[in-house]
Amino acid sequence: DQQVKQNSPSLSVQEGRISILNCDYTNSMFDYFLWYKKYPAEGPTFLISISSIKDKNEDGRFTVFLNKSAKHLSLHIVPSQPGDSAVYFCAASARMGGSQGNLIFGKGTKLSVKP
Amino acid sequence: NAGVTQTPKFRVLKTGQSMTLLCAQDMNHEYMYWYRQDPGMGLRLIHYSVGEGTTAKGEVPDGYNVSRLKKQNFLLGLESAAPSQTSVYFCASRKGLISYNEQFFGPGTRLTVL
Numbered sequence: 001d002q003q004v005k006q007n008s009p010s011l012s013v014q015e016g017r018i019s020i021l022n023c024d025y026t027n028s029m030f031d032y033f034l035w036y037k038k039y040p041a042e043g044p045t046f047l048i049s050i051s052s053i054k055d056k057n058e059d060g061r062f063t064v065f066l067n068k069s070a071k072h073l074s075l076h077i078v079p080s081q082p083g084d085s086a087v088y089f090c091a092a093s094a095r096m097g098g099s100q101g102n103l104i105f106g107k108g109t110k111l112s113v114k115p
Numbered sequence: 116n117a118g119v120t121q122t123p124k125f126r127v128l129k130t131g132q133s134m135t136l137l138c139a140q141d142m143n144h145e146y147m148y149w150y151r152q153d154p155g156m157g158l159r160l161i162h163y164s165v166g167e168g169t170t171a172k173g174e175v176p177d178g179y180n181v182s183r184l185k186k187q188n189f190l191l192g193l194e195s196a197a198p199s200q201t202s203v204y205f206c207a208s209r210k211g212l213i214s215y216n217e218q219f220f221g222p223g224t225r226l227t228v229l
Contacts (some may be wrong), residue, residue, distance in 0.1 A: 009155075010172075034217055043119070043156070043205050043220035051175060089157060100165060101209075102173070107157040 003027045004092050006106035013113050019077040021109050025088030026071065030092040034103065035064060036074050038087045047088070048075070080113045087111070117141055119221035121206050127227045128196045136214040136224050138206030146209040147189040148173075148218060150182060151202040158205065164189055196228045 004071040005024045011018045023033075031052040050057040050064045050073065057064050059061035063076045077084055122137045138147065145166050150158040150173075160173030164183040178200060179191045190209075193200060203225050207218040 013116065041223070043207075043222045045220070047215040049217060085206060100171070101161070102148075102156075103211075105158040107155060 001026070002106075003030075004090055004104050004106040005074075006088075006090055006109050007070050008109050009107070010110045012113070013080045013111065015082055015113055015115050016079045019075075019080045019084065019111055019113070021075040021090075021111065023073045023075075023106055024071060025073075025106075027092070027093050027094065028071070029094040031095055032093045032101075033064070033073050033090045034068060034093075036089040036091060036105075037084075038089065038108070044089060048087075067097075068085075077111075082113050082115050085111055085113050119206055119208055120202075121221040121224050123224060124222070125225050127203075127229065129229050130191075130197060132196050133192070133194050134196065135193075136204055136226075137208075138189045138191070138221060139187055140189075140206075140208040140219070141187060142208060142210070142219065144208035144219075145186075145211040146218075147183065148207040148209075149179070149189065149191045150205045150207065151175065152223075153164075153202050153207060161191065161204075168170070184189050196226075198228045200226065201228045202226060 035047040035050040037047045038044040066073045087108045089108045091103040093101045119140045148163045149161040162181040167186040170181045182190045206221040209218045210216045
C-alpha cells in the first residue's frame with residue numbers, strides 16, 4: 001500500500017505561470033516532508049522541506065504547503081522557468097516508530113515548463 | 116568536496132554473474148542508503164546503514180547484500196544477478212538522526228542484467 005502518493009504522473013505549465021505539484025500521504029506518523037528534483041541521468045537533489053509543526057515553508061520561487069488534517073502537501077513554483085523541467089519526488093519520514101527517519105518516496109511527477 | 120560518488124556509472128551483467136557497487140561520501144555522514152529506481156516506481160530503499168559496521172534491510176532487500184566497513188563507504192553486492200535487478204541504483208547519505216536533515220544522492224549506476 002502506497003504511503004506517499006503523487007497522483008499526477010505529469011504536469012505541463014507555461015513559462016512564467018505557477019506550477020503546483022501535489023502529494024498525499026496516509027501515515028499519520030510522518031512528521032517531516034521533503035521535495036526532491038531530478039534531472040535525467042542525475043541523482044535527485046534536495047529542493048525544500050517542511051516539518052509537521054509548520055504549514056508553510058518558502059525558499060525563493062519555491063513554497064511548500066502542508067495540510068495535516070487532509071494529509072496533503074503541495075509544492076508551488078512561481079514563476080515557473082524552463083529549467084524547472086524535471087521529475088519532482090515527494091518524500092516523507094517519521095522520526096518515531098523505529099523507522100530511523102527513513103524516507104518514503106512518491107512515484108514522482110514530471111514537470112514540463114514550456115517557453 | 117565531491118559529495119556522494121558512485122562506481123561504476125554503467126554496467127551490463129549476464130544472469131547469474133555477481134558484482135559490487137561502490138558508494139563513497141566525503142561529508143562525514145553517519146547514515147548511508149541504497150535505493151533502486153524503476154520506471155513508474157519512484158525510489159525504493161534496498162538497505163541502509165546508521166553507522167560504520169551496521170546495516171539494515173529496507174523495503175526491497177532480497178537479492179542484495181551490503182557492507183559498511185568504513186564510515187565513508189557503503190557497498191552493494193549482487194551475488195547472482197537476475198533480470199529483475201535491471202534498474203538505476205542510487206546511493207545517498209545523511210548527517211544523522213538528531214536533526215531533520217536531507218539525504219544527499221549520488222549520480223546513480225545504471226545496471227542492465229541480460
